[in-house]
Amino acid sequence: MSEQSIDFEIQARDGEARAGIMTTLRGVIETPVFMPVGTAGTVKGIRFEELESPELDARIILGNTYHLWLRPGIETIRACGGLHKFIGWERAMLTDSGGFQVWSLGALRKITEEGTEFRSHIDGAKCFLSPEISMEVQTALGAEIVMVFDECAPGEASQEEARRSMELTLRWGKRSKEAFDVAQVTKLRALESQGSDTETSAQVANLRYRQALFGIVQGASHLDLRRESLERTVEIGFDGYAMGGLSVGEEKPVMLEVIEEIAPRLPVDKPRYLMGVGTPEDLIEAVARGVDMFDCVLPTRNGRNGQAFTSQGRLNIKNGRYVNDQRPLDEACECSVCRRHSRAFIRHLYQSGEMLASILLTHHNLAFFLDTMRRVRQAIRSGQFAKFRREYTEQLSSGLG
Amino acid sequence: MSEQSIDFEIQARDGEARAGIMTTLRGVIETPVFMPVGTAGTVKGIRFEELESPELDARIILGNTYHLWLRPGIETIRACGGLHKFIGWERAMLTDSGGFQVWSLGALRKITEEGTEFRSHIDGAKCFLSPEISMEVQTALGAEIVMVFDECAPGEASQEEARRSMELTLRWGKRSKEAFDVAQVTKLRALESQGSDTETSAQVANLRYRQALFGIVQGASHLDLRRESLERTVEIGFDGYAMGGLSVGEEKPVMLEVIEEIAPRLPVDKPRYLMGVGTPEDLIEAVARGVDMFDCVLPTRNGRNGQAFTSQGRLNIKNGRYVNDQRPLDEACECSVCRRHSRAFIRHLYQSGEMLASILLTHHNLAFFLDTMRRVRQAIRSGQFAKFRREYTEQLSSGLG
Numbered sequence: 001m002s003e004q005s006i007d008f009e010i011q012a013r014d015g016e017a018r019a020g021i022m023t024t025l026r027g028v029i030e031t032p033v034f035m036p037v038g039t040a041g042t043v044k045g046i047r048f049e050e051l052e053s054p055e056l057d058a059r060i061i062l063g064n065t066y067h068l069w070l071r072p073g074i075e076t077i078r079a080c081g082g083l084h085k086f087i088g089w090e091r092a093m094l095t096d097s098g099g100f101q102v103w104s105l106g107a108l109r110k111i112t113e114e115g116t117e118f119r120s121h122i123d124g125a126k127c128f129l130s131p132e133i134s135m136e137v138q139t140a141l142g143a144e145i146v147m148v149f150d151e152c153a154p155g156e157a158s159q160e161e162a163r164r165s166m167e168l169t170l171r172w173g174k175r176s177k178e179a180f181d182v183a184q185v186t187k188l189r190a191l192e193s194q195g196s197d198t199e200t201s202a203q204v205a206n207l208r209y210r211q212a213l214f215g216i217v218q219g220a221s222h223l224d225l226r227r228e229s230l231e232r233t234v235e236i237g238f239d240g241y242a243m244g245g246l247s248v249g250e251e252k253p254v255m256l257e258v259i260e261e262i263a264p265r266l267p268v269d270k271p272r273y274l275m276g277v278g279t280p281e282d283l284i285e286a287v288a289r290g291v292d293m294f295d296c297v298l299p300t301r302n303g304r305n306g307q308a309f310t311s312q313g314r315l316n317i318k319n320g321r322y323v324n325d326q327r328p329l330d331e332a333c334e335c336s337v338c339r340r341h342s343r344a345f346i347r348h349l350y351q352s353g354e355m356l357a358s359i360l361l362t363h364h365n366l367a368f369f370l371d372t373m374r375r376v377r378q379a380i381r382s383g384q385f386a387k388f389r390r391e392y393t394e395q396l397s398s399g400l401g
Numbered sequence: 402m403s404e405q406s407i408d409f410e411i412q413a414r415d416g417e418a419r420a421g422i423m424t425t426l427r428g429v430i431e432t433p434v435f436m437p438v439g440t441a442g443t444v445k446g447i448r449f450e451e452l453e454s455p456e457l458d459a460r461i462i463l464g465n466t467y468h469l470w471l472r473p474g475i476e477t478i479r480a481c482g483g484l485h486k487f488i489g490w491e492r493a494m495l496t497d498s499g500g501f502q503v504w505s506l507g508a509l510r511k512i513t514e515e516g517t518e519f520r521s522h523i524d525g526a527k528c529f530l531s532p533e534i535s536m537e538v539q540t541a542l543g544a545e546i547v548m549v550f551d552e553c554a555p556g557e558a559s560q561e562e563a564r565r566s567m568e569l570t571l572r573w574g575k576r577s578k579e580a581f582d583v584a585q586v587t588k589l590r591a592l593e594s595q596g597s598d599t600e601t602s603a604q605v606a607n608l609r610y611r612q613a614l615f616g617i618v619q620g621a622s623h624l625d626l627r628r629e630s631l632e633r634t635v636e637i638g639f640d641g642y643a644m645g646g647l648s649v650g651e652e653k654p655v656m657l658e659v660i661e662e663i664a665p666r667l668p669v670d671k672p673r674y675l676m677g678v679g680t681p682e683d684l685i686e687a688v689a690r691g692v693d694m695f696d697c698v699l700p701t702r703n704g705r706n707g708q709a710f711t712s713q714g715r716l717n718i719k720n721g722r723y724v725n726d727q728r729p730l731d732e733a734c735e736c737s738v739c740r741r742h743s744r745a746f747i748r749h750l751y752q753s754g755e756m757l758a759s760i761l762l763t764h765h766n767l768a769f770f771l772d773t774m775r776r777v778r779q780a781i782r783s784g785q786f787a788k789f790r791r792e793y794t795e796q797l798s799s800g801l802g
Contacts, residue, residue, distance in 0.1 A: 042750055042757040049737065072724065072749040079725040080745055088741045323473065324480040336450065340489045344481050348473040349443055355756060356443040 005212035005239060006144065008271050014385035016264050016290040019377045022271055024144040024212075026084070026092045029059040031271065031292040032380075034283065034373045035094060036366055037300060039064045040071070041087040044300050045355075045362035048089050055335055056363075056370050060092040060144070062295050066101035069137050070120050070127070082142035094145035094295075097134045097176070099216075100244065100276070103152045111151060113168070131175035138211070139183040145212045147242065148176035153220040155250030162220035166229050169218045169244075173236055177213060184210045212239035214273060220245055221254045223261050230262055240271040243291075247277045256285055263290040280309060280372055281396060284389050287376055294373075299365030304358045306350050309368045311392075312400050315343070317361065322347045335367035406613035406640060407545065409672050415786035417665050417691040420778045423672055425545040425613075427485070427493045430460040432672065432693040433781075435684065435774045436495060437767055438701060440465045441472070442488040445701050446763035449490050456736055457764075457771050461493040461545070463696050467502035470538050471521050471528070483543035495546035495696070498535045498577070500617075501645065501677070504553045512552060514569070532576035539612070540584040546613045548643065549577035554621040556651030563621035567630045570619045570645075574637055578614060585611045613640035615674060621646055622655045624662050631663055642667045643674040644692075648683075657686055664691040681710060681773055682797060685790050688777055695774075700766030705759045707751050710769045713801045716744075718762065723748045736768035 007023040008031075022029040036043045036051065038061045043051060051058040063083055068074075080086040083093060102109050102116045109118035115130025134149040149172050153165035188210075215238035219225030233241065243262055246255050259274065263286070266272045273293035274286050283294055299309060308315040310330035315322075317329075328338035329346065337346075337360045349357035372392075379388035408424040409432075423430040437444045437452065439462045444452060452459040464484055469475075473487075481487040484494060503510050503517045510519035516531025535550040550573050554566035589611075616639035620626030634642065644663055647656050660675065664687070667673045674694035675687050684695055700710060709716040711731035716723075718730075729739035730747065738747075738761045750758035773793075780789035 040749075040753045040755060041746070042755050045756045045760075047757070047760060048741070067753075071753055072745070076725055076745060076749070080727055080743065086743070086749075087746055088743070324477055326481055340449070342481065342487070342489070344473070344477060345442070345488055348441075348477070348487075352441045352468075352472055354441060354443050355446045355759060356448070358756060359446075359448060359760070 005210050006271075008240070008269065010268070012381045014380045014383050015288065017287050017380050017385045018290060018292065019380040020292060024092045026090060026144060027059055029092060030377055032283075032287045032373055032376055033060060033293050034369050035060050035062050035293065035295040037062045037295055037297045040067045041083065043366075045304060045358045046366065050363060051366075052091070056366055058091070058366070058370060060094060061089065063093055063095045063141060063143060064098070064101060065095050065134055065137050065141065066098035066129070068141065069098065069129075070122055074137050074140050078140050082140070084142060092145075093143035095138050095141050095143040095147065097138065097147040097149040098129050099134070099150040100152050102129055111168075113171075115149075131172045132179040135176055135179040135183050139180070139187050143211065145214060145240065146180060147214050148173045148216055148238070150216040150218060150244055152245045152248065153218065155221060155245070155248045155254070157220040159222055159225070162222050162225050165220070166218045166225050169216065170229065170232050170236075173215050173233060177236055177238070180213045214238055214240040214242050216242045216244040216275070217262055218245045221250050221258060223258065226258055226262050227265070230265055234267060238270070240273060241266045242273040242275050244275045246274065247282075256289070259286050259289045259291065266290075280369065281393060283369075283372065284376065284392060288385070288389055299369045300362050303361035303365040306357070306361065308361055309365050310400065311395055312398050313396055315400055317343065317347045317350050317357070329364050330368065333364065333368060335364050337364040337367070406611050407672075409641070409670065411669070413782045415781045415784050416689065418688050418781050418786045419691060419693065420781040421693065425493045427491060427545060428460055430493060431778055433684075433688045433774055433777055434461060434694050435770050436461050436463050436694065436696040438463045438696055438698045441468045442484065444767075446705060446759045447767065451764060452767075453492070457767055459492070459767070459771060461495060462490065464494055464496045464542060464544060465499070465502060466496050466535055466538050466542065467499035467530070469542060470499065470530075471523055475538050475541050479541050483541070485543060493546075494544035496539050496542050496544040496548065498539065498548040498550040499530050500535070500551040501553050503530055512569075514572075516550075532573045533580040536577055536580035536584050540581070540588050544612065546615060546641065547581060548615050549574045549617055549639070551617040551619060551645055553646045553649065554619065556622060556646070556649045556655070558621040560623055560626070563623050563626050566621070567619045567626050570617065571630065571633050571637075574616050574634060578637055578639070581614050615639055615641040615643050617643045617645040617676070618663060618667075619646045622651050622659060624659065627659055627663050628666070631666055635668060639671070641672040641674060643676050645676045647675065648678045657690070660687050660690045660692065667691075681770065682794060684770075684773065685777065685793060689786070689790055700770045701763050704762035704766040707758070707762065709762055710766050711801065712796055713799050714797055716801055718744065718748045718751050718758070730765050731769065734765065734769060736765050738765040738768070
């Protein structure tokens with residue numbers, strides 16, 4: 001059916017590091033890209049206007065199938081014309097499949113061949129999610145990029161455990177693709193038959209560019225399983241490829257080893273997405289190994305907990321040393337928070353339980369992550385990535401004055 | 402000493418309603434004016450950039466002596482160059498004296514002739530606040546407008562109780578004025594003797610325009626006491642006059658009766674400030690009785706609790722009827738929240754405990770209050786206030802569709 005959902009083009013390389021352009025119906029995304037996480041339809045603590053401002057300029061944000069399916073529920077989102085329209089965000093989005101979130105519930109879930117049974121974290125109600133349901137929900141949400149429904153193994157999973165999980169993810173990956181194709185056609189037909197009012201026509205036009213579906217490579221820390229997962233996932237064929245099951249308890253060198261083994265072997269003409277990673281250091285190291293896309297809750301979650309990411313490492317605003325400190329969070333940062341507010345003030349807000357502490361720390365942290373990626377792209381394009389990587393990493397570990 | 406702190410000029414009248422200009426060192430304030438409340442140095446849930454935006458354009462905000470004195474403490478604020486510099490707000494401010502906040506502590510406080518002993522709401526530590534201490538703290542904070550340290554009687558106070566409280570407030574008012582004058586001179590001398598670096602010079606220049614001190618008329622619901630308080634407060638002589646102890650438990654007609662009795666009798670050439678009031682209806686009715694300045698936590702506090710003020714009355718976003726409602730909070734509102742987001746989305750955010758619910762509702766509510774005051778000023782200037790008052794009030798009670 002229909003045209004390709006996203007177009008991806010590599011424009012510059014520097015070693016394994018690559019800079020490219022991902023073109024979607026809802027705008028152009030330069031890669032490597034960091035995607036702020038908007039779990040329940042909001043990137044916590046920040047308005048969309050700020051995300052769109054030239055200072056942050058986030059081109060794509062995440063939404064979570066699991067959370068949105070449970071609340072407000074797919075009927076509300078359908079009634080409001082899809083996720084973009086419901087939340088009021090006109091740029092690109094990616095929805096996670098719910099696989100990881102359900103897996104994180106731990107004892108609250110039961111995994112079978114068919115799918116995963118679990119208790120809602122909201123009201124304890126029994127729920128069931130499968131590749132087919134996830135694809136139906138994600139089609140209704142309407143994000144530019146949809147993820148297959150996968151199963152994640154813990155970082156320290158044994159060979160046997162990791163293989164079982166990887167095989168299940170492969171079978172679920174196939175089922176995801178089949179269900180996705182059916183759901184896309186069904187949605188298009190349903191819209192076409194609804195008549196020709198302007199809104200429906202616009203939605204039909206949108207669907208001609210169908211959504212993109214990304215596969216997920218699993219295999220825990222076992223490189224042989226990771227390679228096998230890679231080959232068999234590529235065999236199924238997706239619009240892009242993600243590495244899942246990293247940063248879930250394994251040691252950092254293990255994570256980097258897996259990325260180094262897998263990323264460069266992923267199809268060169270498709271986006272490579274490292275899920276749920278990571279610190280600024282992690283991003284740089286993963287870019288050096290050929291990764292194009294990232295998402296992580298660190299800038300937002302840690303911001304709410306009083307932590308600022310800075311060019312000289314992390315700063316904990318709770319620390320008493322900042323009580324009269326009139327310097328900005330990061331003296332090298334030019335974001336609106338650093339131009340205006342001192343550590344002393346933000347510490348006061350945090351200690352007073354004021355919402356503005358979270359708002360300001362979230363804004364600065366996102367500005368820092370997004371600016372880092374902007375600098376990464378510039379460095380790659382100018383053939384200076386190795387130098388940038390060295391200097392950036394050195395400065396990060398230099399410590400705050 | 403020094404020049405006048407604020408210049409106040411009435412430019413238009415329509416019945417008792419009056420529109421004017423209050424000129425301060427930190428900008429011009431058109432009256433009648435609504436002042437958003439920034440208790441602890443932040444208007445809860447909104448960034449200063451938004452308050453300054455043309456959409457809201459708040460010209461003056463409140464700070465609270467009680468809260469800022471306890472945390473972060475006056476030494477931190479002094480070290481950071483005063484309240485404006487500490488929080489990063491360059492427009493005008495007014496600081497409440499702490500009298501009302503200490504009074505609100507109820508059983509936790511003990512009032513003597515000297516001042517008020519109380520336990521901190523933060524750590525239970527024993528504290529003591531008096532007219533002299535409040536003036537010293539407010540001088541250090543450096544707001545354009547300082548309030549005398551007063552004592553508030555409950556709305557239903559007996560004649561005897563209200564007289565005792567009013568007499569104490571009068572004695573404290575005199576002591577406030579004396580201590581204020583001393584503190585202003587002391588601060589100026591201290592700064593002058595510190596040498597001539599640019600920052601100090603700027604502070605000295607600021608102090609040449611000394612801060613303004615407002616007196617507070619008390620007397621609970623007893624009109625005779627209110628009139629006596631008015632006369633004796635005006636006798637002491639202040640830069641502006643407030644009515645305190647209203648909206649503290651008395652019936653609404655009683656409040657309006659006190660305002661009607663007192664406001665028009667306050668000096669015509671000084672700003673008249675109604676403290677802690679009120680709903681949009683209250684603002685209109687008080688303006689009709691000659692009031693120039695207002696502050697109230699309603700737009701921010703009720704916003705955080707899920708309530709939106711609209712041109713057709715209040716809307717409780719928790720209500721199930723809004724679950725799929727794609728209309729904005731207020732169909733007649735042109736604020737950035739109403740232009741972008743639906744009731745359904747904001748309800749979802751609220752139900753999910755997302756910070757963005759508070760952020761959006763706070764923004765809309767402040768936009769609504771500030772826009773109402775803008776319309777009030779226009780109506781007075783064009784001689785249409787009576788018509789505006791009738792139509793606005795009718796629409797407010799028309800109910801939401």
